[in-house]
Amino acid sequence: MNKIWAHAFEDMGLSPAHAYLLRVVLEKPGISQQVIAAELQLEKSTVARFVESLEGRGFLRRDKAGREQLVFPSQNALVIAEELHRRGDQLYRRMIKDLGKNDMVKLVSDLRVASSRLN
Known part of the structure; x- marks a missing residue:
């Protein structure tokens, strides 16, 4: 599964984690870290490192608001936004096709439960 996700964004120069973070910021400009x-x-x-990396590559910018860092997409991010969303949606559809909708829902649920127990 990791190889599929890594391959999906590699020609954009993004890791899956960076791509997903960028999608979040594109959906909610001005979101705090x-x-x-x-x-x-x-x-x-981890988020601070990812944001710093994406900022250095020209995809994000940060504005300080009091004690918080607010994160905004740059023009470069806006240019690739549609393709980024298309690929993310395509990956989701592939996972449903390969796993089946019920198994996909269960996998996501199980991962959320495991994550909450570990935190």
Whole structure:
């Protein structure tokens, strides 16, 4: 499964994790790094590294709002947004096709339960 996801975004120069984070920011411009961490169930330090990397590559920009960093898509991100969403949706459809809808729903549910138990 990891190979399928990695292959989907490699020609865009994005890892699956970076692509997914970028999709979140494109959907919610001005989202805080803290909210990104909660939504993606990642450590704040991991999100900070991902955002820094994507900012350095010209996909994101950060604005300081008090003690928080708000994250916005750059023009470069807006240019690839439609393709990024198309590929993400295509991957989701492939997973449903390969696993079946019921197994896909169960897998996502089981992963969420496992994640909450580990945190």
